[in-house]
Amino acid sequence: MSTFTTVIQLIYLAAASCFVLGLHLMNSPATARRGNQVSTIGMIAGVAATLALVIHQGGITATAWIVLLAGVLVGSAAGLYSARTVQMTAMPQLVSLFNAVGGGAAALVGLHDYMRLADLGAGIKVSTTVPTVLDVIIGAVTFSGSVIAAGKLQGVITSAPVSFPGARALNGLLAVVAIGGGAYLISTSSLGVLWLVILAALAFGVTMVLPIGGADMPVVISLLNAFTGTAVAMAGFVINNTALVIAGALVGASGGILTKLMADAMNRSIPNIIVGGFGTGDSAVAAAVTSGAGVQAIAADDAAIQLAYASKVIIVPGYGLAAAQAQHEVAELADLLESRGVEVTYAIHPVAGRMPGHMNVLLAEANVPYPLLKEMDEINPEFARTDVALVIGANDVTNPAARRPGTAISGMPILDVDQAKSIIVIKRSMGHGYAGIDNELYLNPKTSMYFADAKKALASLTSAVKTLVG
Amino acid sequence: MSTFTTVIQLIYLAAASCFVLGLHLMNSPATARRGNQVSTIGMIAGVAATLALVIHQGGITATAWIVLLAGVLVGSAAGLYSARTVQMTAMPQLVSLFNAVGGGAAALVGLHDYMRLADLGAGIKVSTTVPTVLDVIIGAVTFSGSVIAAGKLQGVITSAPVSFPGARALNGLLAVVAIGGGAYLISTSSLGVLWLVILAALAFGVTMVLPIGGADMPVVISLLNAFTGTAVAMAGFVINNTALVIAGALVGASGGILTKLMADAMNRSIPNIIVGGFGTGDSAVAAAVTSGAGVQAIAADDAAIQLAYASKVIIVPGYGLAAAQAQHEVAELADLLESRGVEVTYAIHPVAGRMPGHMNVLLAEANVPYPLLKEMDEINPEFARTDVALVIGANDVTNPAARRPGTAISGMPILDVDQAKSIIVIKRSMGHGYAGIDNELYLNPKTSMYFADAKKALASLTSAVKTLVG
Amino acid sequence: MSTGLFDLTIFVLSLWVGFEVISKVPATLHTPLMSAANSIHGIVLVGAMLIALTANDAVGYVILFVAAAFASMNVVGGYVVTGRMLKMFRRRPAAQVSDSGKAAEVTAGGSANGTTRAAGTTSASRRPA
Amino acid sequence: MSTGLFDLTIFVLSLWVGFEVISKVPATLHTPLMSAANSIHGIVLVGAMLIALTANDAVGYVILFVAAAFASMNVVGGYVVTGRMLKMFRRRPAAQVSDSGKAAEVTAGGSANGTTRAAGTTSASRRPA
Numbered sequence A, B: 001m002s003t004f005t006t007v008i009q010l011i012y013l014a015a016a017s018c019f020v021l022g023l024h025l026m027n028s029p030a031t032a033r034r035g036n037q038v039s040t041i042g043m044i045a046g047v048a049a050t051l052a053l054v055i056h057q058g059g060i061t062a063t064a065w066i067v068l069l070a071g072v073l074v075g076s077a078a079g080l081y082s083a084r085t086v087q088m089t090a091m092p093q094l095v096s097l098f099n100a101v102g103g104g105a106a107a108l109v110g111l112h113d114y115m116r117l118a119d120l121g122a123g124i125k126v127s128t129t130v131p132t133v134l135d136v137i138i139g140a141v142t143f144s145g146s147v148i149a150a151g152k153l154q155g156v157i158t159s160a161p162v163s164f165p166g167a168r169a170l171n172g173l174l175a176v177v178a179i180g181g182g183a184y185l186i187s188t189s190s191l192g193v194l195w196l197v198i199l200a201a202l203a204f205g206v207t208m209v210l211p212i213g214g215a216d217m218p219v220v221i222s223l224l225n226a227f228t229g230t231a232v233a234m235a236g237f238v239i240n241n242t243a244l245v246i247a248g249a250l251v252g253a254s255g256g257i258l259t260k261l262m263a264d265a266m267n268r269s270i271p272n273i274i275v276g277g278f279g280t281g282d283s284a285v286a287a288a289v290t291s292g293a294g295v296q297a298i299a300a301d302d303a304a305i306q307l308a309y310a311s312k313v314i315i316v317p318g319y320g321l322a323a324a325q326a327q328h329e330v331a332e333l334a335d336l337l338e339s340r341g342v343e344v345t346y347a348i349h350p351v352a353g354r355m356p357g358h359m360n361v362l363l364a365e366a367n368v369p370y371p372l373l374k375e376m377d378e379i380n381p382e383f384a385r386t387d388v389a390l391v392i393g394a395n396d397v398t399n400p401a402a403r404r405p406g407t408a409i410s411g412m413p414i415l416d417v418d419q420a421k422s423i424i425v426i427k428r429s430m431g432h433g434y435a436g437i438d439n440e441l442y443l444n445p446k447t448s449m450y451f452a453d454a455k456k457a458l459a460s461l462t463s464a465v466k467t468l469v470g
Numbered sequence C, D: 001m002s003t004g005l006f007d008l009t010i011f012v013l014s015l016w017v018g019f020e021v022i023s024k025v026p027a028t029l030h031t032p033l034m035s036a037a038n039s040i041h042g043i044v045l046v047g048a049m050l051i052a053l054t055a056n057d058a059v060g061y062v063i064l065f066v067a068a069a070f071a072s073m074n075v076v077g078g079y080v081v082t083g084r085m086l087k088m089f090r091r092r093p094a095a096q097v098s099d100s101g102k103a104a105e106v107t108a109g110g111s112a113n114g115t116t117r118a119a120g121t122t123s124a125s126r127r128p129a
């Protein structure tokens, strides 16, 4: 083996190490950004080495060069533009899109190699066929599945679980076709059958994700992310490229663990999610009663007074804040209160909103200082010493029902809002949250409900504070 | 490559995975024992596969078979016996002994292969020489170094740092010889030079460990453990055996991290330790004043009364308890108090004693229920609500001096004993602890000193409690 | 040792690394971590580039183009978006003027706030019990 | 791919695994973990066994014997001692009669204690305020 290729291999190994180190550093907020840089360096090294390899090998048609260059340019431009312009809160669907293209590319690598070998006529070794089949199947499923997932989160496709009679059966059929075809290919090589397998896999990806509720998408995306990694590793087996094998396996495994962490955080189980669960994204409209038994409503002015004369206020943001895009309004109100000497902090529940870190992303957008955002464990003891807990579009994460067994959210750690001296809840109705269950907090005598859209409500609160006690 | 060897390779891979999983499970007390079992299974599989390989290859002289068998039997017997009979508290030196033999074996594997190639006459490839040299050097250093470390802990060799004029120079010389010789071997192969290298490395191991204080040995042993792993990995390079490479590297890295964790726990830095630090094991005798200014002594009876009528007592064991081998006495006293309805718990400082987990091992020997042993973070808040903190042979881990900068133990987290309503300290004198500094706790008006050997003191306390308030 | 077996070995080892590298992560980091892993599988670009070595007909070129485009979108987009997500971990001054929409103004905002805070505390003392 | 390069690759990957596999461990587990890692490098026994393939003279036999003895001592001793250390993590009943030196008596001790405790609490109420 020539020294040149040896050097290339060593660079690949170094690149892989950069990826590992990068992920390692990403485990803590303090070092996360450096982690991303290290990982980037590894990627650049790997690609550069490959470029050198390609040039070194030579014998590439001019067209191929042009096509490759064009592809890279187009792809990079698309990636750069979308990444730069995307709304913070729309990032999950973008990540999903990147999964799609990643998986697609992996499948294409396998497909092309298979075609090449088929052209050569000589039979294809099993040790090549097996990874090829796995590569195209996983890659194709990821591609179509991720597109659907992105569509659901973007609202292009209804986020409600789509299901039709015989869906399960169709799913099964497609799986059988894909796997059966793959098995067949091991004995006899046939490009046609490979195409069939690919099509079946693509269809399967669609039918797999469609029935899943939009709220579960973050988990699904993470899962598809792990899939992509595995597909890339398989592609690595096909073309005997260690960089692909190592990096792919790395993502496959870490992505898997991450998926589990995510699912645990919002106490759902992965199989549970794939089979399709309760997460319909926002069942609010369903139950749009404006008031219920024993619920006391409150007007802007009274709420404003309470807040203005409190000495300690904790703001509890939830999905509703994101839905209303009211991040700037809440920041403004908080600043106003602070300027009056009120101590204001934000209580961030790990799964408030619809994606992990949703609230952090949202409030960061409104330039709320990161130190003011307190994690659940840190803030929970504080509620007892709090005059007013201002709950904005948060529901499940404040629901005391989680403390007793037998409810949809039993066991999920919650924010101890009910410990606060008084509680103001801003939401449009008595509508349910993601878990679709009633919230006893709203019936708590200490609680007063401010029924309105979060954006409007916060705006009027701010002006009320200004006029009344400015 | 034959299917047979392929199978062997796969078994090696599986074995390696068992090792990883085993270590993973060892990270938490709950799963630790299962971890050890998994790891054992991996080892058995690896050895069995190798046996099959050896038989399959054939061409082994009858003598070789007998010698091999004899060696395995002798070694296993020795290992089994020593492991079964060793005192709980003597385990670190035994581990050190196992490091020694492990490193020795690794060096021998490299040496033998070198001899074999030398016999063949044909020049030896650099890709073989380099790992061979590293193997024998690291292996030899580990061997002699570990023996010395074990000797120091066992007390066969003085645990005090041994140093003589020109020690540093000698060290440097030996290093130069070993490395220089190794470098020479890369250009020209010579068995003689290899032997020279080995001898130099052996000597270096001795001169490296001798100047280190006994108290630092746990860290040193952990470091030598990592060395052994690396040596084994190098041996794997020499004889092209993946099992050795993977497992060796695994131990090399994990051992390294572990060493750092240990050093951090007793806030020492590894280089600092290797250069030789203050840890002389027990500088107690040095300062044997029986009393100091502002120190109030207490008699058995008074102490007994205090304990008997307390409602909450926390026992703070330290190195002195181990030195006095008073674990059974303390358990007996604790039980007596409990039977009188006193709430008794033990505060375990991470580095109390002379090895990590020293106190746990010790008290476990006296059958103290594990749940009664509270880790530092868990127990510290408790002291404020405690009537009597009974400090037995603990010094540094209770020294408030750690809270302010500029002392030998600054920054080391300590047990907040001084928070307790009253404090009784059992030790023989005002002598110093491992860090060799005064302990302000003893001057605290709330503190009364019971000057005696821990074993005797506890025995008389127990009888006093029985007679006075039985 | 056969390349197949070799690939399998490093595959398994890499799985272990990936398995171990993700430790207890604060939920806030889940999305950035996912995005980071996402950008890493952009390494498939290497595979796409190697297609160029053998692509020599229309179909080959189409595949090459799409694969290259897809892969590079994954790489570039992935790293940029991860970087953006991580920006939010930059610690900002303890508070800022509400309508300072841009991070640029933050420092100014911070200092300005120093005063507002002081004012705030006084007004706080002034307010009814 | 040359075996040397292959070995290097798996070496590096294994280093990463080892580096990541040790997470935040309670100090109590440091010694057992060290001992566990210690037993794993007993894998050198595999290397020692392979010496037998080529050992054919006195020197060879001596090396073979010593290597085999050393390695198997490492393996057997290592695992046994680790097992012993880990025994102490078996949760025992919340308290036991003081002089029950042996773990065997623990259960008996535990139940016996049930009564002593009860007695304890009553005596507790009896004792002066």
Ligand SMILES: NC(=O)c1ccc[n+]([C@@H]2O[C@H](COP(=O)([O-])OP(=O)(O)OC[C@H]3O[C@@H](n4cnc5c(N)ncnc54)[C@H](OP(=O)(O)O)[C@@H]3O)[C@@H](O)[C@H]2O)c1
Pocket: A215, A216, A217, A218, A266, A267, A279, A284, A285, A317, A318, A319, A320, A321, A323, A324, A350, A351, A352, A353, A354, A355, A356, A357, A358, A392, A393, A394, A395, A396, A397, A398, A426, A427, A428, A429, A430, A431, A432, A433, A434, A435, A452, A453, A454, A455
């Ligand atoms: N964070 C994640 O990664 C993630 C991912 C998937 C699922 N989840 C789940 O999502 C839930 C998050 O809990 P959460 O408390 O944040 O949200 P939630 O429980 O889903 O409740 C959101 C509430 O906001 C209100 N709302 C909606 N639009 C609003 C608007 N424009 N203005 C004011 N209020 C509005 C809704 O009530 P009205 O209709 O009455 O206004 C709804 O009850 C958890 O169950 C979690 O498990 C989280």
Ligand SMILES: NC(=O)c1ccc[n+]([C@@H]2O[C@H](COP(=O)([O-])OP(=O)(O)OC[C@H]3O[C@@H](n4cnc5c(N)ncnc54)[C@H](OP(=O)(O)O)[C@@H]3O)[C@@H](O)[C@H]2O)c1
Pocket: B215, B216, B217, B218, B266, B267, B279, B284, B285, B317, B318, B319, B320, B321, B323, B324, B350, B351, B352, B353, B354, B355, B356, B357, B358, B392, B393, B394, B395, B396, B397, B398, B426, B427, B428, B429, B430, B431, B432, B433, B434, B435, B452, B453, B454, B455
């Ligand atoms: N745990 C580890 O892994 C480890 C390893 C190396 C070093 N260390 C270091 O060791 C120290 C441990 O702190 P520690 O408080 O446990 O112990 P210590 O600070 O070393 O103090 C032990 C005390 O026990 C007393 N003592 C000795 N023999 C006694 C006997 N027979 N009866 C009664 N008392 C006796 C001594 O005082 P008298 O002479 O007056 O009796 C001495 O002051 C820390 O500094 C730690 O960093 C720990």
